[in-house]
Amino acid sequence: MSVFYNNFSRHAHGEGLKGHTTHYCAGCGHGVAHRDLAAVIDELALQDRVILVSPVGCAVFAHYYFNVGNTQAAHGRAPAVALGHKLAHPNAVVICYQGDGDLASIGLAETLSLAQMGLPITVIFINNAIYGMTGGQLAPTTLMGQKTTTSPEGRTLAMGQPLKMAELIATLDGPVYVERVALYDARQRRIARQAIKHALTLQQEGRGYAFIEILSECPTHLKLSPTESEKWVKEKMEPIYPLGVKKNKTGEPWFHPAPPRYIPEEILGLCGAERTRSAPPPCPWPAQLTARDLSFKFAGAGGDGAQTAALLLTRAAIEQGFDATNIPSYGPESRGGTSYADVHLAADEVLNPAAPEPDILIAFNSPSLAKFAPTVVTGGIILYDCTVIPAPRDLPANRRIFAVPFTQLARELGSPLVKNMVALGALQAVTELLPPLAILETMRHLLKDRPTWQPVNAAAFAAGQKAITLIAPDGR
Amino acid sequence: MSPRPRPFLEPEYCKSCLRCIEACPRACITPGTVINPETGLIPVELHLENCNGCGLCMAACPEPFGLRPTTESFASVLDFELEDPAALFGPKIVPNYSEGDEPDETIPLPPCEPLVLKGSYASAIGALLAGCRHVFGYPITPSTEASELMAKILPKIGGHFIQAVSETAAVNMMYGAGGAGVPCITFTSGPGFSLMLEGISYMIGAEVPGVFVNLMRGGPGLGNLGPEQADIKLACRGLGHGNTHALVLAPSTPQEMLELTRQAFELSFLYRNPVVVLGDGYLGQMTGIVKLPAEMKRVGLPAWAVSGDRAHRHNLICSIELSEDDLEAHNRKLNDKYAYISAHEQRADCYRCADARQLVVACNTPARMAKGAIEDARALGYKAGLFRPITLWPFPIAALTTLLPHIDQLIIVEGSPGQLEDELRLALSHAGISPPPITHVRHYGGVLPSQEEILDCIRENTGGPV
Ligand code: SF4
Ligand code: SF4
Ligand code: SF4
Numbered sequence: 001m002s003v004f005y006n007n008f009s010r011h012a013h014g015e016g017l018k019g020h021t022t023h024y025c026a027g028c029g030h031g032v033a034h035r036d037l038a039a040v041i042d043e044l045a046l047q048d049r050v051i052l053v054s055p056v057g058c059a060v061f062a063h064y065y066f067n068v069g070n071t072q073a074a075h076g077r078a079p080a081v082a083l084g085h086k087l088a089h090p091n092a093v094v095i096c097y098q099g100d101g102d103l104a105s106i107g108l109a110e111t112l113s114l115a116q117m118g119l120p121i122t123v124i125f126i127n128n129a130i131y132g133m134t135g136g137q138l139a140p141t142t143l144m145g146q147k148t149t150t151s152p153e154g155r156t157l158a159m160g161q162p163l164k165m166a167e168l169i170a171t172l173d174g175p176v177y178v179e180r181v182a183l184y185d186a187r188q189r190r191i192a193r194q195a196i197k198h199a200l201t202l203q204q205e206g207r208g209y210a211f212i213e214i215l216s217e218c219p220t221h222l223k224l225s226p227t228e229s230e231k232w233v234k235e236k237m238e239p240i241y242p243l244g245v246k247k248n249k250t251g252e253p254w255f256h257p258a259p260p261r262y263i264p265e266e267i268l269g270l271c272g273a274e275r276t277r278s279a280p281p282p283c284p285w286p287a288q289l290t291a292r293d294l295s296f297k298f299a300g301a302g303g304d305g306a307q308t309a310a311l312l313l314t315r316a317a318i319e320q321g322f323d324a325t326n327i328p329s330y331g332p333e334s335r336g337g338t339s340y341a342d343v344h345l346a347a348d349e350v351l352n353p354a355a356p357e358p359d360i361l362i363a364f365n366s367p368s369l370a371k372f373a374p375t376v377v378t379g380g381i382i383l384y385d386c387t388v389i390p391a392p393r394d395l396p397a398n399r400r401i402f403a404v405p406f407t408q409l410a411r412e413l414g415s416p417l418v419k420n421m422v423a424l425g426a427l428q429a430v431t432e433l434l435p436p437l438a439i440l441e442t443m444r445h446l447l448k449d450r451p452t453w454q455p456v457n458a459a460a461f462a463a464g465q466k467a468i469t470l471i472a473p474d475g476r
Numbered sequence: 477m478s479p480r481p482r483p484f485l486e487p488e489y490c491k492s493c494l495r496c497i498e499a500c501p502r503a504c505i506t507p508g509t510v511i512n513p514e515t516g517l518i519p520v521e522l523h524l525e526n527c528n529g530c531g532l533c534m535a536a537c538p539e540p541f542g543l544r545p546t547t548e549s550f551a552s553v554l555d556f557e558l559e560d561p562a563a564l565f566g567p568k569i570v571p572n573y574s575e576g577d578e579p580d581e582t583i584p585l586p587p588c589e590p591l592v593l594k595g596s597y598a599s600a601i602g603a604l605l606a607g608c609r610h611v612f613g614y615p616i617t618p619s620t621e622a623s624e625l626m627a628k629i630l631p632k633i634g635g636h637f638i639q640a641v642s643e644t645a646a647v648n649m650m651y652g653a654g655g656a657g658v659p660c661i662t663f664t665s666g667p668g669f670s671l672m673l674e675g676i677s678y679m680i681g682a683e684v685p686g687v688f689v690n691l692m693r694g695g696p697g698l699g700n701l702g703p704e705q706a707d708i709k710l711a712c713r714g715l716g717h718g719n720t721h722a723l724v725l726a727p728s729t730p731q732e733m734l735e736l737t738r739q740a741f742e743l744s745f746l747y748r749n750p751v752v753v754l755g756d757g758y759l760g761q762m763t764g765i766v767k768l769p770a771e772m773k774r775v776g777l778p779a780w781a782v783s784g785d786r787a788h789r790h791n792l793i794c795s796i797e798l799s800e801d802d803l804e805a806h807n808r809k810l811n812d813k814y815a816y817i818s819a820h821e822q823r824a825d826c827y828r829c830a831d832a833r834q835l836v837v838a839c840n841t842p843a844r845m846a847k848g849a850i851e852d853a854r855a856l857g858y859k860a861g862l863f864r865p866i867t868l869w870p871f872p873i874a875a876l877t878t879l880l881p882h883i884d885q886l887i888i889v890e891g892s893p894g895q896l897e898d899e900l901r902l903a904l905s906h907a908g909i910s911p912p913p914i915t916h917v918r919h920y921g922g923v924l925p926s927q928e929e930i931l932d933c934i935r936e937n938t939g940g941p942v
Contacts, residue, residue, distance in 0.1 A: 004540040004541075010792070012798075012799065017488060017489075017514065017515065020486075020488075020489050020540075020541040021489055021491070021539060021541065022538070022539060022540065024538060025491075026491035026492060026493040026517075026538075027491070027493030027494070027495055027538060028538055029538070030538070031537075031538020031539055031540075032495070032535075032536065032537075032538045034538075034540065035534075035535065035537065035538070035540060036535070038540070039535075047789070048784075048785055048786040048789055049784050049785065050784065051656075051782055051783075051784045053652070060796060061796075063792050063794060065540060067789070067790075068789060069782040069783065069784055069788060069789055069791055070782065070791070070792045070793070070794070071651075071652065071655050071782050071792070071793040071794070072682075072792070072793065072794035072795065072796055073648065073651070073652075073678075074648060074651070074674060074675060074678050077644070077645070077648035077651070077675070079645075080640065080644075080645040080646075080648035080649045080651075080652065081648050081649070081651050081652035081655075082652060083638065083649050083652060084610070084612070084648070084649040084650060084651060084652020084653035084654070084655070084656065084660070085652040085653065085655070085656050085782070085784070087610060087636045087638070087649075087653060088610060088652070088653040088656030088657070088658040088783070089656055089658075089783045089784045089785075091784060091785075092656075092783065092784020092785075093784065094784070109641045109642060109644075109645065110641060110644075110645050110648070112641075113640070113641035113645065185498070185499075186499050186501075186532040186535065186536065189499075189532075189535045189536060190535070193535070219493075225494070226493040226494060226495050227493075227494055227495065227497075227498055230495070230498065257634070257636070258634040259634050260609040260633065260634040260635055261633045261634045262581075262583060262607065262633075262772065262773075262774040263633075264583055264584070264585050264586065264772060265586075266632075266633060267604055267605070267629075267633065267772065268585065268586070268588060268768070270628075270629045270632060270633070271591070271601045271604070271629070271768075272591060273588040273589065273591055273768055274588060274589045275586055275587065275588060275589070276586075276587040276588060276589055277589060293848075311592075311763060314592060314763055314764075315592045318590065318592050318764075318765045323764075323765060324592075324764065324765065325730075325762055325763065325764040326762065326763040326764070327758055327761055327762045327763075328761055328763075330617060330618055330701065330757075330761050350764070350844070351844055351845075351847040351848035351851060351927075352844050352845045352847065352848035352849075352927045353758070353762055353764070353841065353844055354758075354841075354845065354924070354926070354927075356926055
């Protein structure tokens with residue numbers, strides 16, 4: 001059988017008997033299952049395409065024997081590793097070979113999620129009702145009353161009852177083929193080999209996920225002879241784990257993922273990049289500003305549009321050739337509670353992007369104004385929505401404060417959502433930071449796919465600009 | 477010779493399990509009587525007079541070189557007549573083993589307008605331009621947007637984003653895909669990163685590349701979502717069990733989120749080792765200007781990949797080495813790699829350091845607060861400078877050493893209880909350098925040091941403007 005290495009050179013360097021005998025105990029079902037798997041791989045001529053993902057457990061050294069691509073996975077993680085392999089090279093035939101501790105205990109989440117995804121991967125599950133490698137402990141599949149080193153008086157109800165993986169996997173929608181087989185006599189071994197062959201064929205044809213549970217013998221920890229173990233599997237295990245096909249819904253081949261593409265224009269488009277436009281006229285840093293860096297805080301309730309306004313200002317500034325940053329609030333607090341954003345604009349480089357003491361505050365609701373107004377630097381600017389905050393209290397002294405009816409002006413335009421554009425218009429009028437049309441151009445650019453939204457936003461911006469001339473600074 | 481091959485047995489490969497005896501319907505196999513001197517076991521004995529070559533005994537034998545059909549024994553025992561194998565099986569297939577890497581291809585990008593991007597998006601775009609088409613992740617604030625962008629883009633360009641059942645699963649998908657030779661990445665934050673550490677140890681052990689972007693948030697435990705830097709210890713000293721290290725890159729702007737993520741892929745494949753891009757929560761969320769590079773990558777396939785084809789069939793991705801000698805040799809090899817990386821990959825950025833007397837050391841977003849403070853301090857006449865490690869492991873001790881002769885005071889600024897300072901002190905100690913006095917500005921719990929605090933510290937730790 002060419003699927004086995006001629007010399008097991010990975011096994012203690014293949015010297016002496018180790019070059020031709022397995023590390024498995026005499027009569028171990030793993031060996032029989034290995035021969036079945038090798039025979040099927042050979043028969044289907046899949047040797048070059050197979051990637052065998054081996055588990056932690058007695059089969060951890062499967063790569064000693066199988067002359068195929070091999071990956072050895074962490075305990076329980078073989079399904080995740082197998083998925084990585086399959087997506088990396090969809091033409092590979094990926095076999096996930098796992099024992100009961102690996103598949104049904106520590107790796108249960110990975111097992112179930114891979115099965116439900118249903119990608120064409122073949123899982124071979126060796127169920128011998130006990131932990132082999134670690135020395136005979138309780139497995140999820142240990143029988144009731146069965147004595148193990150961690151159930152010395154026998155498995156009791158409180159340890160949980162035997163986990164019937166084939167039945168469990170068969171209840172899922174993802175798998176196309178689930179069968180439980182055994183190795184205890186010639187007939188069962190023939191059925192087992194057919195089941196493995198069917199499963200690999202399904203994968204080869206891209207039809208879907210298959211799960212083969214193999215009832216197997218662990219003579220060492222059953223403390224039985226190999227032939228007694230065969231009998232034990234037949235008489236004790238099989239009644240709890242009935243053999244047979246648990247699911248077979250073979251459909252059409254469906255897994256043909258497209259190969260990765262590397263087309264510059266396509267990727268740039270998806271990233272939102274645009275080809276270089278004609279160089280914008282250089283925009284000088286506003287002469288009226290002594291500072292080379294200005295900080296802003298936009299604050300409101302979620303849905304006030306504070307985040308969008310902050311982003312628009314940031315973008316517009318960058319498009320004018322300045323540096324700008326924007327740190328939004330994020331996480332649960334941004335849903336429902338106060339939503340705020342720290343923005344910096346700088347002539348050269350934004351050094352510190354946080355704005356704990358902003359030069360300018362734009363407040364959309366009363367809690368935001370109360371919270372952040374005292375943090376505004378002396379001589380700084382506060383703009384607030386006087387529609388929703390008609391009578392603000394305790395405003396700090398020595399700040400230039402502008403009351404602007406963001407909400408009312410937006411409502412008059414028939415669209416309360418554009419109150420953030422009103423705010424930006426007011427900000428523009430107060431500070432004359434950017435060229436008058438810069439923010440509008442950025443807005444138009446961002447809404448280029450929604451041209452009908454542009455006029456109301458532009459009108460809101462203009463209303464905000466006008467409002468500032470109408471309302472005198474609150475000169476306290 | 478019967479039409480179907482009969483079994484033969486090389487006695488030293490028999491483990492005397494007797495499964496074959498049950499299997500034979502014609503009672504051709506009996507328990508042995510003679511102890512095999514090589515194995516000390518008693519192999520079964522074959523009496524094939526009645527054998528019809530049904531093969532059942534061979535299917536029962538757990539040993540690959542146990543009972544086998546005579547057709548497999550060219551020069552072996554029993555009744556097999558020597559024949560030319562080519563006549564029996566056709567010409568021998570010569571494995572076309574992979575001789576070398578299938579090289580990457582560099583593809584020029586047309587000039588583009590700068591983007592205005594969140595750091596997490598910038599990192600994701602950096603990965604795309606590095607040729608990454610496989611992303612595995614689990615949602616966690618403040619890194620999730622990067623996964624969301626990948627979930628949107630990848631299916632359109634023949635890539636895959638998989639939302640794993642957990643971070644534990646995600647890192648093992650990376651182990652699989654990385655072992656298959658394709659570049660892959662995950663975006664996570666502290667709690668998720670903790671769950672990935674086991675897998676990272678396996679990746680380092682099996683020399684599997686992969687990029688981990690950890691946008692640190694407040695801890696320990698569930699903590700909060702604010703920016704923090706308290707996973708420096710994990711990334712630099714605690715990548716799972718065993719002898720592990722990985723390059724740790726610390727961006728401080730959205731632009732660097734893109735650039736360092738791109739470079740992380742190159743370094744990861746160059747060294748066959750994971751690379752960590754370590755940012756704070758602000759770096760995931762902060763929007764800023766991001767200029768795109770002039771080229772992107774189409775990735776090839778490394779010679780060592782387990783990729784499911786003939787050329788790579790002999791490959792193995794594995795971290796188990798049962799023999800102590802072999803495992804020690806493997807560790808020595810890893811140590812050599814770590815030493816080479818330490819010597820060749822240190823990176824740092826120096827800001828106004830040339831004449832500095834007080835040196836602030838900070839990375840990630842706190843380095844930007846520090847830059848602001850340096851400007852303030854300079855305006856007041858203090859000779860302050862910023863040393864910003866870009867690699868946290870290896871710590872850029874060589875660059876720092878050249879500055880130390882004119883430094884009176886080191887000020888370590890960080891959003892962690894001294895983890896950056898520990899890296900610095902360890903590096904100084906290994907280098908045998910006794911440093912100038914060290915003080916620090918620290919915050920924890922989702923808060924970063926402010927510009928004012930750093931300025932105050934600069935002012936307090938000097939004799940006054942120079
Ligand atoms: S301990 Fe059990 S499962 Fe493991 S090799 Fe021995 S017999 Fe097989
Ligand atoms: S091939 Fe069949 S008849 Fe011959 S020894 Fe084996 S089981 Fe018996
Ligand atoms: S099944 Fe194989 S190992 Fe077991 S006794 Fe027979 S020949 Fe020997």
